[in-house]
Amino acid sequence: MKRLSTTGLAICVIMYRLFIADTLHATTFTVLSPPNNTFVESKQISIVLSLPNGEATTASVITGGKTYTKSVPTRAGGHKICIGVTLANGLNLLDITTSNRSGISEKENLSLYLRSALSKSHQNPPAEFKRYYFHTPANETACAPCHKMEPTLYDLNPEKLEYSACYQCHKDKASGIYKHKPVSTGKCFSCHEVSRDKRKYTTTKPDQTMCFLCHSAQERLWKKKRIHHGPTAVGNCTLCHDPHGSDWPSFTRLHPTDLCLNCHNDKKTGLHVIAGFFGKGHPVKAAKSPLKPDRPFSCAGCHNPHAGDTQSLLNKERDKLEDYCQTCHKL
Numbered sequence: 001m002k003r004l005s006t007t008g009l010a011i012c013v014i015m016y017r018l019f020i021a022d023t024l025h026a027t028t029f030t031v032l033s034p035p036n037n038t039f040v041e042s043k044q045i046s047i048v049l050s051l052p053n054g055e056a057t058t059a060s061v062i063t064g065g066k067t068y069t070k071s072v073p074t075r076a077g078g079h080k081i082c083i084g085v086t087l088a089n090g091l092n093l094l095d096i097t098t099s100n101r102s103g104i105s106e107k108e109n110l111s112l113y114l115r116s117a118l119s120k121s122h123q124n125p126p127a128e129f130k131r132y133y134f135h136t137p138a139n140e141t142a143c144a145p146c147h148k149m150e151p152t153l154y155d156l157n158p159e160k161l162e163y164s165a166c167y168q169c170h171k172d173k174a175s176g177i178y179k180h181k182p183v184s185t186g187k188c189f190s191c192h193e194v195s196r197d198k199r200k201y202t203t204t205k206p207d208q209t210m211c212f213l214c215h216s217a218q219e220r221l222w223k224k225k226r227i228h229h230g231p232t233a234v235g236n237c238t239l240c241h242d243p244h245g246s247d248w249p250s251f252t253r254l255h256p257t258d259l260c261l262n263c264h265n266d267k268k269t270g271l272h273v274i275a276g277f278f279g280k281g282h283p284v285k286a287a288k289s290p291l292k293p294d295r296p297f298s299c300a301g302c303h304n305p306h307a308g309d310t311q312s313l314l315n316k317e318r319d320k321l322e323d324y325c326q327t328c329h330k331l
């Protein structure tokens with residue numbers, strides 16, 4: 001095949017300028033939320049687009065190898081489209097495209113960073129990423145025409161989750177296999193402040209001031225113990241628990257063993273339990289839990305993540321280690 005000549009190339013460029021580049025700008029959209037180069041702490045977020053002149057028929061977001069597509073509804077008064085996506089820890093590069101009947105019409109990129117307190121390499125976002133909070137009066141103005149942005153007294157105690165003022169935009173908060181009761185019943189305001197300040201819906205720190213309001217039995221029990229586990233002692237409950245729910249019992253953010261290994265990676269092999277027995281350690285994962293059959297076996301099968309009476313926070317305190325082993329093994 002003949003190579004493209006310079007004149008041919010020039011013609012292509014002119015054609016591109018005249019026709020293609022023109023259609024590229026035919027439908028403009030703006031990203032209303034979130035802004036570029038920001039960081040968030042929730043892996044489920046929504047990309048909200050504004051499509052003023054109504055030419056686009058679909059909008060897609062591609063991130064982490066997944067494509068999320070929505071068709072643009074035909075409604076009066078401009079078009080907003082809200083696409084829920086899932087982010088991975090660290091840097092996420094999102095490709096946002098809209099298309100009309102003749103193909104892709106516009107493309108924009110968004111860099112977002114998902115910070116995670118549970119991943120050493122993703123605890124500190126690069127300096128160019130600023131923390132993003134959505135619920136400020138300024139941001140909310142764009143949504144008010146279609147969404148209820150000012151909760152009323154009713155929302156303190158809605159009859160069910162679906163009636164909560166938060167549900168339409170935050171369905172994912174109640175999507176875990178295990179759901180926290182105040183969340184599955186729509187009582188968002190048992191933890192989030194109603195305040196109409198610069199930032200709405202904040203929560204009090206440390207977490208335990210919020211958790212112990214309802215979990216006073218645990219508070220009393222743990223206070224009586226001699227040893228308090230580091231992260232629990234400082235009241236950082238949501239480091240390990242997702243306050244809304246998760247796919248693990250007790251709403252832990254990860255399999256409990258993976259939680260523990262974040263800070264105690266040297267215990268991964270389980271050698272510390274039965275060092276030298278068979279040259280291999282005690283299982284710490286992927287086994288049936290003899291004492292708590294409703295959940296997977298983990299470090300928490302032997303250790304209490306909150307408090308205990310011995311230095312090693314064992315669930316079953318025994319004078320002799322052999323007796324201890326017998327809480328699960330018949331010898």
Ligand code: HEC
Nearest residue numbers: 032033046048078079080082083084142143145146168169
């Ligand atoms: C023109 C009306 C309109 C405006 C303005 C609007 N939305 Fe929506 N939004 C809707 C409708 C209708 C739905 C439910 C149907 C759907 O998913 O498209 C929705 C759904 C959502 C969802 C849930 C998406 C999902 O996948 O479940 C989120 C999040 C959302 N909107 C956020 C926003 C935010 C934030 C703003 C302001 C920046 C906003 N919307 C402005 C009409 C609007």
Ligand code: HEC
Nearest residue numbers: 044045046132133134135143147151165166169188192201
């Ligand atoms: C119009 C949609 C919409 C409604 C209604 C809504 N939110 Fe949000 N909210 C968002 C968006 C968008 C974000 C940004 C993060 C994301 O994409 O999920 C957000 C973020 C948050 C955050 C994180 C802090 C922040 O400001 O970014 C909290 C907490 C929150 N919402 C609580 C609530 C509660 C409680 C309610 C009900 C009273 C509620 N939201 C109602 C759209 C909405």
Ligand code: HEC
Nearest residue numbers: 041042166170173182183186187188190191192203238243
């Ligand atoms: C048991 C307490 C509790 C309840 C109930 C609760 N939340 Fe939260 N929520 C929190 C805490 C704690 C945070 C983390 C805030 C922080 O990091 O400063 C949070 C964060 C959020 C965020 C920000 C994203 C994230 O996951 O960090 C959203 C959105 C949110 N909550 C929405 C809701 C909605 C909607 C409801 C009701 C359906 C609700 N919450 C009920 C405690 C709660």
Ligand code: HEC
Nearest residue numbers: 181182190191207210211213214237238241243249250251
């Ligand atoms: C408004 C009251 C309320 C608040 C505040 C609250 N919880 Fe709960 N929590 C409940 C209720 C109700 C249950 C369900 C108890 C049951 O089914 O026995 C529950 C259950 C739980 C469970 C599961 C218990 C199990 O048996 O596995 C965990 C874990 C938990 N909460 C952690 C927390 C944490 C962490 C906080 C603070 C971020 C918190 N809760 C704040 C009311 C609350």
Ligand code: HEC
Nearest residue numbers: 208211215218231232235236237239240250252256300305
């Ligand atoms: C180091 C991680 C970690 C921290 C921090 C933590 N928890 Fe837990 N929590 C767990 C694990 C793991 C379980 C499940 C235990 C099991 O499977 O036996 C659990 C279970 C629970 C339960 C279920 C009932 C029980 O007593 O086991 C409640 C309630 C609870 N945690 C509340 C809290 C509160 C409140 C705080 C903060 C004061 C907190 N947790 C801090 C890891 C943690």
Ligand code: HEC
Nearest residue numbers: 229230231256259260262263264299300303305311312313
């Ligand atoms: C955020 C980090 C963090 C996480 C996650 C964590 N721990 Fe810890 N753990 C600590 C700190 C800090 C101490 C106190 C350290 C010390 O004194 O050596 C500690 C102490 C302990 C001790 C007592 C050790 C001793 O010699 O005093 C045990 C047992 C323990 N953790 C088990 C667990 C288990 C089980 C989990 C998971 C459910 C877990 N930890 C999750 C930070 C963590």
Ligand code: HEC
Nearest residue numbers: 257260261264267268272273282283284298299302303312
């Ligand atoms: C089968 C029970 C069992 C399992 C599973 C288990 N441990 Fe232990 N762990 C023990 C015993 C027993 C001790 C030693 C107690 C003693 O000598 O006082 C101990 C001691 C510890 C200590 C304190 C002593 C030290 O060497 O620093 C930490 C921290 C610890 N375990 C963390 C973990 C973590 C993290 C996991 C999961 C990866 C885990 N353990 C799984 C039984 C267990």
Ligand code: HEC
Nearest residue numbers: 273274282283287288289290291297301302324325327328
């Ligand atoms: C909280 C319960 C619990 C305690 C306490 C416990 N184990 Fe285990 N142990 C288990 C479970 C669960 C398994 C896995 C069994 C399976 O896979 O069917 C296991 C497996 C083992 C195995 C077989 C390992 C293999 O790879 O097949 C040995 C050996 C063992 N435990 C020794 C001990 C010793 C020694 C102690 C006391 C220091 C102890 N265990 C304490 C729950 C426990």
